[in-house]
Each structure stands twice: as structure tokens, then as C-alpha cells.
Amino acid sequence: MKVFGSSGTRGVAGEQLTAEFVLRVAKAAGTVWDTDRAAIARDTRTTGEQFANAADAGLTAVGVDADRLGVLPTPAAVRYAEVEEIPAVVVTASHNPPEYNGIKLVGADGVELPVAELERVEDCLLGETFDEAGWAEVGESTRIDGARDDYVDELVAGVDREAVADADLTVALDPGHGAGALTSPEFFRRIGCDVVTVNGNADGHFPGRDPEPVPENLDDLGRLVRATDADVGIAHDGDADRAIFFDEHGEYIEGDASLAALAAKALEPGDATVAAVNVSQRLVDVCDDVGADLELTPIGATNIITRIQELQAADHRVPIAGEGNGGIFFPDFRLVRDGAFIGAKFLELLATTGATASAVVEPYTAYENVRRNLSYDAESELSAMLGAAEQYAEDADVEASTVDGYRLDYGDAWVLVRPSGTEPKVRIYAEARDAARAADLADAVEGELRAAIGDD
Structure with a gap:
């Protein structure tokens, strides 16, 4: 897809992401959706109201009434969409820096749109085949109170x-x-x-x-x-x-460790879980210990959601899934990442075990992680770095996984190189039981990528 990446479309506000673009995305979504009503929500970014207004103009221009929800967490907007059985436009750039903003599209089932549906919206957007409403058929906007409560x-x-x-x-x-x-x-x-x-x-x-x-x-x-x-x-x-x-000492807990601790509590023999290709060995170990299956996808919520749905359709139980960045799904509650609910499940773990936060995650702290981000200014630099990554993978003495980028598993450690789906960066991930080993793997790959763009 040219517009929608692994988690919607994002960009620097006023540059890659403009009000005009948001309006066109909303017109395309409203044209593709078989609905006469949709919701609009946003996060707190300074450009959020402007872009929500643009989305409102786009939806109403194609005859769709707009429920204006105001500032809401994404999981709250998803909940509203599911309960009301209407799709939603969520104006958010999630974790990206303040100057960014973005769009997520949610279906009337309360789930972010799958790739196939996003492609339909994208085709309409790029082809500008909007179903413009006449003056008597334009949609209306309504402010909705109470969605947060x-x-x-x-x-x-x-x-x-x-x-x-x-x-x-x-x-x-x-x-x-x-x-x-x-x-x-x-x-x-x-x-x-x-x-x-x-x-x-x-x-x-x-x-x-x-x-x-x-x-x-x-x-x-x-x-x-x-x-x-x-x-x-x-x-x-x-x-x-x-x-x-x-933890209780004020020390940061690796997201992979908290995911592993929550998975160990949730998974039973024969269950399945889904994670992205940058999955930690911690979760692999939990699945091996429990007797659960681990499915890997390209990075991004859309890919994980799609695989969860496929497994559920085949009658597999998927009680937990997600990534080590704090984005965890509990599909039995709702098929969305929900920071408040994730936090509560961790509190339940503390409450039911009587253990401290450090003790709960201690079995999953034996690995060290390194993450590097290499920025680029032009597509030629991205191409050069990915070419260098491909050559590095070909020259390695282990077979590379290409589910998303290039992942090399060495038994005692692994390293992954992939382009970001939301920012102009190439990401390098490495993990090992020894911090120096993880750093060495990341350093080696980073050196090759920097050399490829003349940044030695």
C-alpha cells in the first residue's frame, strides 16, 4: 500500500499530512463504507481539531453523518464504533513526536480495517472516485457526549x-x-x-x-x-x-518482559498467540513452557489483528497477543490494544500473586535488548540501506527470515533490520542474554548501513 502503512497513515502535520489530505481520506472512507453514519475521534495533538474538522468535512461531503467524539483514547473510539455498529476515523499519530499526526480507520465491527479494506479506501483515494453528495444529501455533524464515561x-x-x-x-x-x-x-x-x-x-x-x-x-x-x-x-x-x-524501585521494565509475564498467566496448553517478527525470546520461552503456539507476522497492529482473526475463525483460542512495545491485545475483551486495560491486567497479576512488580517479571529479565534508529532524508538512502541489509543477510552464516525486513537468529541471539512503517527511519533490533553480544550484533549491522549512505 502506498498510503496506509502498518498502523494507519502518519506524517508531519502541514507537510506530509495536511487538512486537504485528511479530507480526501475521509471522503474515500465514506465512499467505500456502506454506511450513512461514522464517528470521528482524536488524541490531544495541537493539529487534532483541525484534522478532525477536515475528516468531518470529508465524510459529510459524501453524505455520511458524523458523530464528533472529541478527544478519546483510540480504544475508547474503537469501543464506540463497535457498540454503535458504525465505522470511525481516529485522528492520531499514537507514539510519534508532537509534530506528527495521522489517521486510523476502524470498521463497524470495532476493529481497525484489514489490509484488503484499506486497499479499497486507498484505491478510491488515489483514483479520486468519491461519491459526492448533492446539496440536499450532505451529512450532518453531531457532538456526542459521554463516550469517555x-x-x-x-x-x-x-x-x-x-x-x-x-x-x-x-x-x-x-x-x-x-x-x-x-x-x-x-x-x-x-x-x-x-x-x-x-x-x-x-x-x-x-x-x-x-x-x-x-x-x-x-x-x-x-x-x-x-x-x-x-x-x-x-x-x-x-x-x-x-x-x-x-517496578516498585522505579526501574523500567522491558515491554517484552511484561508481555511474557502476562502471557504466562493467560496462555494454556494448545492456545495460540500472535506477535510481530521482532518478538523476544522471552515470549518464545513462555510458549515452549506452556505448550502454546506462537505465530509471527510483520510488525504493525493491522497485521497482528488480521492473524488473530484468522486463528479465531479456525477455532483457535487466542487469549493474548501483541508486541514488546507495550501494545498488547486481550482479544476476549476487545480486539484492540488498550493501555488502561493492559495496565489493569498487570495489576491483577500483582494482586493475585501477591508478588511485587519486579518479582513478577524477574523470570523474563535474562535477555538484553538493543534498538537503533537510522534516519534518512531521501528514498535513495532508504534503498541503499535496505540493499546493505540484504547483502549482510546473504553473507551471514545463518538463514534470514524475511517476514518483515531481515531477521537473523543465531541461537543465543538475534538481530532484525526493517524500515519503519510510520517514520523515515530504518530500525535495528538485537537481543541476547549478554548485553555486549546484543550490542555487537547491532553495531555490525549499523556499520554496514551507515557505510551504504556514506555516513561512516
């Missing part, structure tokens, strides 16, 4: 509130100025937690930290955990579909 109510009903409340947990929460600032503090308090926050105001300038919940952006959360003697820290990204954790 309904979402929180459903979250509360979906978790073991009694167990969490009895554990008397203190949660340090960092919504990162995103949409989760309007829902997660209330939710965690309603399930019986004491909640302290940092970066807790909704602000599209993201003054406290960038939206991506990675260690270098979360120093304030670690300090808050230590200062308040909290049991756990929880951080979201801009649209609150991820949850990253800190």
Missing part, C-alpha cells in the same frame, strides 16, 4: 476490581499529556488504586515528554514511583493504546 464504565466491569482493590496498590501514572490523561486516572481509582500522576494534563504540545513511552522519556515516572513508594508505574503513549511499566 461509557468507556471507563466498561473497563471497570471488565477487570477483577475486587482483587485489585483488596491489594491496596499505589499506581504512579504517566499518561504523557495524551488522551489517556482524560480516562486512565479515573479508571485506576475506580478499581481501588491510589493514583499519583505526572504529565497528567491533556496537552498536545507534550511539554513534559515526547509521546513514545521509552526509557529516555520516562525519567519523571521513575522518580515519581520512588518518591511516592508506589507499587508500580504505568506509562501510556499519545492515544493510550500502550502500557509500559516501572
